[in-house]
Amino acid sequence: MNELKKYIESLLDITEQEWQYFSSLLMKRVFPKKMTFLKEGQVESYISFIEKGKVRLFIPKEEEEKEITFGFCFQGEFVSAYDSFLRQSPSRYNLETLADTTLWSISYNDLQEVYKNTAVGSTMGRFIAEKLFLLKSKREQSLLNDSSEQRYLNVFKDRPNLFEQVPLKYIASYIGVTPQALSRIRKRIS
Amino acid sequence: MNELKKYIESLLDITEQEWQYFSSLLMKRVFPKKMTFLKEGQVESYISFIEKGKVRLFIPKEEEEKEITFGFCFQGEFVSAYDSFLRQSPSRYNLETLADTTLWSISYNDLQEVYKNTAVGSTMGRFIAEKLFLLKSKREQSLLNDSSEQRYLNVFKDRPNLFEQVPLKYIASYIGVTPQALSRIRKRIS
DNA sequence: CGCCGAGTTGAACTGAATCAAGAAACGTGG
DNA sequence: CCACGTTTCTTGATTCAGTTCAACTCGGCG
Numbered sequence: 001m002n003e004l005k006k007y008i009e010s011l012l013d014i015t016e017q018e019w020q021y022f023s024s025l026l027m028k029r030v031f032p033k034k035m036t037f038l039k040e041g042q043v044e045s046y047i048s049f050i051e052k053g054k055v056r057l058f059i060p061k062e063e064e065e066k067e068i069t070f071g072f073c074f075q076g077e078f079v080s081a082y083d084s085f086l087r088q089s090p091s092r093y094n095l096e097t098l099a100d101t102t103l104w105s106i107s108y109n110d111l112q113e114v115y116k117n118t119a120v121g122s123t124m125g126r127f128i129a130e131k132l133f134l135l136k137s138k139r140e141q142s143l144l145n146d147s148s149e150q151r152y153l154n155v156f157k158d159r160p161n162l163f164e165q166v167p168l169k170y171i172a173s174y175i176g177v178t179p180q181a182l183s184r185i186r187k188r189i190s
Numbered sequence: 191m192n193e194l195k196k197y198i199e200s201l202l203d204i205t206e207q208e209w210q211y212f213s214s215l216l217m218k219r220v221f222p223k224k225m226t227f228l229k230e231g232q233v234e235s236y237i238s239f240i241e242k243g244k245v246r247l248f249i250p251k252e253e254e255e256k257e258i259t260f261g262f263c264f265q266g267e268f269v270s271a272y273d274s275f276l277r278q279s280p281s282r283y284n285l286e287t288l289a290d291t292t293l294w295s296i297s298y299n300d301l302q303e304v305y306k307n308t309a310v311g312s313t314m315g316r317f318i319a320e321k322l323f324l325l326k327s328k329r330e331q332s333l334l335n336d337s338s339e340q341r342y343l344n345v346f347k348d349r350p351n352l353f354e355q356v357p358l359k360y361i362a363s364y365i366g367v368t369p370q371a372l373s374r375i376r377k378r379i380s
Numbered sequence: 381c382g383c384c385g386a387g388t389t390g391a392a393c394t395g396a397a398t399c400a401a402g403a404a405a406c407g408t409g410g
Numbered sequence: 411c412c413a414c415g416t417t418t419c420t421t422g423a424t425t426c427a428g429t430t431c432a433a434c435t436c437g438g439c440g
Contacts, residue, residue, distance in 0.1 A: 059335055068334050083327045086320050092331065115313070122312040123305070129319035130276050136326035137273045141282065143333045144258050144366055145249055148396080167418065176334055181396055183420050338428080357386065371428055373388055 001026065003076060004049045004104055011127055014120050021118065025110040029103045038095040043088055044081035046105035047128070053101025054165060055079045058173075059093045065179075069170040072098075072162065079103070082132060098166060143176060151175045152185050191216065193266060194239045194294055201317055204310050211308065215300040219293040228285040233278055234271035236295035237318070243291025244355060245269045248363075249283045255369075259360040262288075262352065269293070272322060288356060333366060341365045342375050 001023060008014055014022075029048070031037050038044055040060055050073055057071035057079075070093070073079035084091035088108060106114070114121035142151055152175055155162060162171065172182035191213060198204055204212075219238070221227050228234055230250055240263055247261035247269075260283070263269035274281035278298060296304075304311035332341055342365055345352060352361065362372035 059331065070330060070334055083324050086324060115316075119309060119312065122309065122316060126305075126312060126316040126319055129316055129323050133319050133323040133326060134273050134276060136323060136330055140260060140326055140329055140333070141249065143330070144260055144363075169418065173334075178397060179419070180398085180421085184396090187420080359386070368429060369387070370389085370430085374428085377388085 001051070001104055003051060007049070007076065008124065012120060012123055018118050018120050022106075022114055022121070025106050025114065026104045027107070029105050031097045031101045031103070033097055033099050033101075035101075036094050036096045038081055038091060040092060040094055041090045042084075044084035044091055045107050046103075047078055047080040047082070047085060047111065048103035048105040049078055050075050051102040051104060053103075054098045055101060056096050056098050056166070056170060057081070057093055058096065058170075065169075067173065069173045072166060072170070072174070074165065078128065148175055148177045148181065149185050149189070152182065152189075191241070191294055193241060197239070197266065198314065202310060202313055208308050208310050212296075212304055212311070215296050215304065216294045217297070219295050221287045221291050221293070223287055223289050223291075225291075226284050226286045228271055228281060230282060230284055231280045232274075234274040234281055235297050236293075237268055237270040237272070237275060237301065238293035238295040239268055240265050241292040241294060243293075244288045245291060246286050246288050246356070246360060247271070247283055248286065248360075255359075257363065259363045262356060262360070262364070264355065268318065338365055338367045338371065339375050339379070342372065342379075 004026075005019060005023070008019075008022075027046075029037075029046075031053075052075055054075070055073045056069055057073070059068040059070070061067050079095065081091040081093060081095060085108060111121075111125070115125055142154055146154065155171065155175060168182060169179040172179045175182065177185070194216075195209060195213070198209075198212075217236075219227075219236075221243075242265055244265070245263045246259055247263070249258040249260070251257050269285065271281040271283060271285060275298060301311075301315070305315055332344055336344065345361065345365060358372060359369040362369040365372060367375070
């Protein structure tokens with residue numbers, strides 16, 4: 001939980017009192033590797049900070065190879081089916097652990113209270129939304145503008161350690177191509 | 191300006207005093223049709239509410255046909271190169287009017303003051319960021335998941351009046367295909 | 381009336397998907 | 411620590427959607 005405190009302090013000024021209040025609302029959740037802890041159709045109840053582990057976000061399909069992985073979250077980051085969370089409507093995708101994972105989660109209702117009761121809460125909520133917007137915005141432009149080869153190079157530049165942490169087949173669909181196509185892109189480049 | 195007030199009131203409770211403060215910071219900007227009022231490389235200084243008119247967001251290219259249009263904003267909506275605005279870093283795209291347009295704009299520095307000085311401001315900032323996140327998130331999933339034909343149908347469902355308001359060639363690149371391909375998609379469907 | 385931008389249509393080309401098979405890496409139990 | 415099965419990655423052949431280039435139609439608007 002200390003990691004989370006440091007993370008928040010790096011974003012904004014928070015008093016000890018505010019932290020006490022906020023942290024009292026956190027719930028620890030522990031999942032084993034390869035566990036789907038949010039399924040398509042369910043409503044996301046939490047925003048979670050990853051104390052340990054890693055999580056994959058993907059749109060499920062009949063056949064496992066056709067799943068579309070569109071995000072990864074690691075230790076020291078937040079994870080949520082955030083669009084489902086914001087609208088409190090069913091999620092269109094799954095959250096799955098890629099390793100044994102420990103989360104600190106705050107529920108939707110509790111977070112609304114934090115927004116209402118503390119100035120710092122509202123600011124934090126804005127920061128989270130802004131940060132996620134920037135991520136998605138960059139991605140939209142990359143998907144519309146860049147070739148798949150360029151997108152591969154982008155990932156390589158932006159998240160070089162991703163390649164040690166997850167199988168290529170997930171990165172392939174993150175880039176928007178099949179594993180076969182990714183394999184050929186890598187061959188072409190190297 | 192009254193439109194904007196109504197719009198904000200529909201989102202959250204704002205006192206007359208808060209509105210007075212906020213609206214005193216707004217700046218009216220009027221542009222003719224076909225005017226690029228933010229160029230690639232410039233830093234976006236404003237978030238603007240469109241009182242009248244329409245705006246296209248696009249990544250410019252050497253040849254005009256290769257431009258990538260990735261957004262449209264109309265009367266009663268906000269417009270901004272929001273990623274450039276948030277980071278106060280150079281924009282990678284242009285904002286261009288598609289008709290004579292009137293904006294009410296608030297500057298970055300003034301908005302930071304509003305965030306600091308009023309609770310309602312901070313909440314409004316969060317709402318804007320959340321709303322834009324939802325938009326981009328949906329789009330990411332559409333670009334990764336759907337065929338171009340499906341994306342066309344999505345636009346048709348989500349924004350049916352778009353087709354009356356902008357030329358097809360802009361919608362084509364919004365969907366992520368050439369105007370020729372869009373023409374064939376439309377033929378195939380009807 | 382003639383011009384110009386928007387949209388359509390055709391033909392050739394291209395990058396990526398698909399189908400299929402084999403090689404390499406990985407982890408689990410003996 | 412090795413043997414085995416499973417998963418991941420690679421490679422080849424074929425197919426397909428969409429791009430590109432080019433020509434043509436249509437509907438304003440000067």
